[in-house]
Amino acid sequence: MNEKIAFSLIHAAHSIEGHFEKALAAVNLSSPKFAALSVLVEEDQPMSLSELAEKLTCVRSNVTQLVDRLEADGLVKRTDDPSDRRGVRAEVTKLGRERHAAGLKVVNRVHEEVAKQLSAVDQSALKRALDTIQ
Amino acid sequence: MNEKIAFSLIHAAHSIEGHFEKALAAVNLSSPKFAALSVLVEEDQPMSLSELAEKLTCVRSNVTQLVDRLEADGLVKRTDDPSDRRGVRAEVTKLGRERHAAGLKVVNRVHEEVAKQLSAVDQSALKRALDTIQ
DNA sequence: ATCTTCTCATTCATATATGAATGATATATG
DNA sequence: CATATATCATTCATATATGAATGAGAAGAT
16 A cells, blocks of 8 residues: 555566466467567567577577577577577577467457556556656 | 557566666665565564465465575574474574665665656556556 | 687576475364 | 364476576687
């Protein structure tokens, strides 16, 4: 009740993340996996793991492991970078695209629910306020 | 820019969590450790790990590990529950209380910063909006 | 061209989280 | 009372995240 606003914000965010996770679980995805697939589908071509890490705002060792799991799921495959023998690139598979599309559907449903829950407030003002936070 | 409001919210929350983590790191604490110490200091008496898990909204196996680490740091000690031989209770040590006090200081500084960053918005309205989200 | 330095992905150690399985003990039910 | 069920903390397997160390290879400097 008399909680600090930062805690309210974090609590609300965790709650929403829970909704996303639950929705994605129904299509056999986790949030990190869906996020990675989203980047790869958007890019629509093989992408170096470093670049993927940058887009996901995380360290490279994390992407190595995430791509391991995505590869084990058959959603992504690693290919050699022809122009740099150090490099490895990730490419989304057909199954990966399908899974991503399924994820997108359920994620959008959660977006709608959240918007509905915030129907009483000025959402653009709220969004502006949130985006001031760095 | 044209991002969904749920993502704005999650992004803002992660940013703030990062600030808390960085501030706490300066006093040798993590967010989970600080949260656990906060509960134990507030309670001010030995507390069963189950109860601690409930207060922290996490599963018991997580608390087992967290208390392992807190105990290794000398911030908490386990004691037997005299009324239930299955039970184990966690008790904050003197060092734990000191560390928690130090953590509270830096955490409050972050709260102030966040409030300052949101100075342009109606914070009670924002807080009410956030608290509608379940 | 060789040597240094940077960058790439991976591995390792660690922290945090979950959930299933386990063993010890309480509690409830016949 | 004996047996079944529930609860306690822990362990194990796993997912996610970080950062340090590593080995391979690219790029730059002399």
